[in-house]
Amino acid sequence: MNQVANHQGINQLVYGILIKIKMHKSKRTQIILFLSPNEARMIQMLDPLGTFSNYFDLTQISDMTSEEKNKLKIINSQGIYIKLYFENQQQLNIIREGLQYLIAEAFRIQKQLDNYNQIWSNALKLITKSDLDMDNKLNFKEFQFLIGELQIEITERKLLQLFDKHQKNNQLDEATLYKLLMEITRKHELIQLYQKYCSKQEGLFDDPHNTMLMSAHDLETFFLIEQGQKDYQAKKQNYNFYDFQNIIFNQDNSIFQTKDFDKSQPLTSYLINSSHNTYLETNQLTGQSSCFAYQDAFKMGFKCVELDCWDGEDGEPNVTHGHTLVNNIKFIDVIKTVREFAFFKDDNPAILSLEMHCSLKQQRRIAEILKSVLGEMLFVIKDYKAKQFASLQELQRKVLIKYKADEEFLQEKLQLRDHSLSLYCTQTKDDMLIQFDDEEDNDNSLKQYSKTLDNKQVKKSCKEILEITSLFAVSLKLNIYPDLVWVVSSVSEDKIQDIIKKNQGKFYDYVNIYFVRIYPLGLRFDSSNYDPFPSWSAGAQMVALNIQTKDIFMLYNYGMFLNSSYVLKLQNDISMTIYVQIISASNLVWEEEKRRQQEVVDPYIKVRIAGNKEDVNNSEKWRTEVIYDNGYHPIFNYKCKIQLKHAQQDVIYFQAYSYSILGDSLLGQYCLSPLNLRRGYRIVPLLNSQLKPLLNSHVLVNIKIEY
Numbered sequence: 001m002n003q004v005a006n007h008q009g010i011n012q013l014v015y016g017i018l019i020k021i022k023m024h025k026s027k028r029t030q031i032i033l034f035l036s037p038n039e040a041r042m043i044q045m046l047d048p049l050g051t052f053s054n055y056f057d058l059t060q061i062s063d064m065t066s067e068e069k070n071k072l073k074i075i076n077s078q079g080i081y082i083k084l085y086f087e088n089q090q091q092l093n094i095i096r097e098g099l100q101y102l103i104a105e106a107f108r109i110q111k112q113l114d115n116y117n118q119i120w121s122n123a124l125k126l127i128t129k130s131d132l133d134m135d136n137k138l139n140f141k142e143f144q145f146l147i148g149e150l151q152i153e154i155t156e157r158k159l160l161q162l163f164d165k166h167q168k169n170n171q172l173d174e175a176t177l178y179k180l181l182m183e184i185t186r187k188h189e190l191i192q193l194y195q196k197y198c199s200k201q202e203g204l205f206d207d208p209h210n211t212m213l214m215s216a217h218d219l220e221t222f223f224l225i226e227q228g229q230k231d232y233q234a235k236k237q238n239y240n241f242y243d244f245q246n247i248i249f250n251q252d253n254s255i256f257q258t259k260d261f262d263k264s265q266p267l268t269s270y271l272i273n274s275s276h277n278t279y280l281e282t283n284q285l286t287g288q289s290s291c292f293a294y295q296d297a298f299k300m301g302f303k304c305v306e307l308d309c310w311d312g313e314d315g316e317p318n319v320t321h322g323h324t325l326v327n328n329i330k331f332i333d334v335i336k337t338v339r340e341f342a343f344f345k346d347d348n349p350a351i352l353s354l355e356m357h358c359s360l361k362q363q364r365r366i367a368e369i370l371k372s373v374l375g376e377m378l379f380v381i382k383d384y385k386a387k388q389f390a391s392l393q394e395l396q397r398k399v400l401i402k403y404k405a406d407e408e409f410l411q412e413k414l415q416l417r418d419h420s421l422s423l424y425c426t427q428t429k430d431d432m433l434i435q436f437d438d439e440e441d442n443d444n445s446l447k448q449y450s451k452t453l454d455n456k457q458v459k460k461s462c463k464e465i466l467e468i469t470s471l472f473a474v475s476l477k478l479n480i481y482p483d484l485v486w487v488v489s490s491v492s493e494d495k496i497q498d499i500i501k502k503n504q505g506k507f508y509d510y511v512n513i514y515f516v517r518i519y520p521l522g523l524r525f526d527s528s529n530y531d532p533f534p535s536w537s538a539g540a541q542m543v544a545l546n547i548q549t550k551d552i553f554m555l556y557n558y559g560m561f562l563n564s565s566y567v568l569k570l571q572n573d574i575s576m577t578i579y580v581q582i583i584s585a586s587n588l589v590w591e592e593e594k595r596r597q598q599e600v601v602d603p604y605i606k607v608r609i610a611g612n613k614e615d616v617n618n619s620e621k622w623r624t625e626v627i628y629d630n631g632y633h634p635i636f637n638y639k640c641k642i643q644l645k646h647a648q649q650d651v652i653y654f655q656a657y658s659y660s661i662l663g664d665s666l667l668g669q670y671c672l673s674p675l676n677l678r679r680g681y682r683i684v685p686l687l688n689s690q691l692k693p694l695l696n697s698h699v700l701v702n703i704k705i706e707y
């Protein structure tokens with residue numbers, strides 16, 4: 001990071017900068033942008049005339065991109081963006097680096113405050129956001145706005161009574177607001193549990209400053225008995241109720257626990273987090289493609305990404321969805337993104353699936369780019385005669401290239417002089433030419449359409465790419481195994497189930513040695529997804545989904561790969577019984593901010609199982625009752641029992657909805673493998689519809705597990 005630009009950017013953002021912006025679904029306007037003087041985790045946007053003020057939360061920024069000249073796009077966790085317009089690239093870089101520093105600081109402050117006092121951490125943001133006239137106090141209208149943000153249904157009359165009781169000069173100061181929020185946010189459902197483990201029963205419970213206390217030993221006893229944690233160490237001598245509440249609702253007390261797994265097996269022994277049409281941000285006919293889409297994929301933990309390669313007019317190959325209105329992005333920019341972000345989530349190997357439509361000349365340019373940009377990251381096969389694929393451990397921080405097989409090239413590598421090589425390459429009769437009719441061309445109508453537009457051109461394979469290829473694409477034949485372990489077969493979603501049904505034993509044996517990749521049917525123009533579980537259960541390693549569509553199947557994928565981007569295929573079934581008590585929830589709010597001030601949610605929680613067919617068929621549709629007019633702190637106290645016979649093939653997911661006679665609305669969701677569940681009193685950290693974390697939005701559960 002440029003230190004000079006960094007300091008300049010910080011100074012400009014602290015003191016304010018006049019700049020043109022375009023907010024999500026709004027017209028371009030000019031505003032003053034500056035760090036909120038009352039809350040260092042928020043940037044304030046002020047109309048130069050002082051008639052309009054808004055904020056964006058630095059801890060909610062998911063990314064910043066500058067793909068358009070002199071424009072910086074800031075995207076939050078809900079997918080809402082703000083575009084900043086600059087006079088030149090230098091000014092853009094200064095502000096971007098200043099923002100990067102302030103974001104890092106905001107996260108540091110957030111963590112520090114959350115560890116100290118979650119209620120106060122959240123209150124500071126709410127008060128700043130509600131203080132419309134910026135006088136560090138709230139009048140009744142502003143207090144009403146704050147209560148609306150909390151999603152608590154309180155009649156205006158009762159709210160006025162509450163306000164009148166605590167106001168001074170028709171204002172509520174920060175200290176008074178803090179006391180009020182302490183009352184509102186007390187988790188009464190934890191009181192009995194807290195009292196059970198308190199050895200010091202002195203003081204008045206209702207007074208947080210003079211209350212019964214939980215000693216360090218009490219807290220460690222609680223974690224041992226209730227949470228099953230033998231190694232928990234208290235950080236101070238005594239804990240009041242709000243300290244205990246803060247520990248329970250901390251991210252460290254999540255329902256999810258990471259588990260180590262065996263990385264010594266061949267790569268074919270793992271399911272791999274895989275994407276399809278990775279370059280797309282929306283649909284595959286008119287949508288936008290961008291390097292940000294690859295960046296986002298890697299940040300989400302995807303490891304197999306797809307690159308549709310086409311000739312560029314300037315001699316530089318492009319990545320795009322051919323014969324559509326989708327824009328082009330430079331192949332070299334994509335590979336630079338791979339170099340920077342491929343190992344953002346973990347060090348497991350990345351796989352670049354090349355769908356090639358380029359001329360031989362531009363294919364050679366692709367080989368140059370891959371070698372020059374990725375360098376030592378590229379995995380190159382040393383032993384073509386190996387009997388099994390390299391292990392996950394051996395391939396840490398390596399990039400593998402998937403490309404069409406060439407029989408002549410591989411015969412030379414395997415030192416075979418006859419033509420007995422079994423690979424099932426797609427070939428023509430003259431000079432080992434390869435038709436690049438991968439994926440979409442499996443559908444007859446699309447195949448004919450594509451061939452017509454390409455003037456039936458046949459592309460030669462490129463030796464320079466073949467030399468750095470570690471996954472050679474071949475047709476799937478289950479009767480005779482390929483003579484090479486470094487191969488992968490791609491099969492469309494509509495054909496794989498028929499193949500598995502007719503050849504279940506053969507398919508399972510095949511995928512123990514060789515890779516199979518499943519991809520969506522080409523007719524899914526809306527980039528919708530299919531159920532990945534039948535293919536995962538059969539052992540197919542790469543089940544590619546359209547990651548731009550965050551539907552229920554993408555939620556399954558999130559849960560399956562939450563522990564790691566590679567999941568070891570377990571040979572033995574794991575049976576378990578899970579007892580779930582859904583106690584309460586916190587901060588269940590509408591995803592659309594405007595809606596929060598218009599109506600309060602009527603929440604309920606659903607629990608479901610997805611995965612193994614037998615487990616799904618034997619499961620129930622568990623659901624709490626609806627709690628009307630309370631999204632901030634609904635109490636459910638609902639219990640259910642989940643029995644699984646094939647837990648290693650399943651995910652368990654929680655969804656929070658708001659009930660409506662016109663159709664229920666999703667408020668939050670979460671998904672994980674049952675093998676990663678933690679017992680005890682835990683929080684389910686909810687995600688929004690885009691699978692991004694929702695701030696302080698949780699479901700409180702108590703989990704018991706029997707094997």
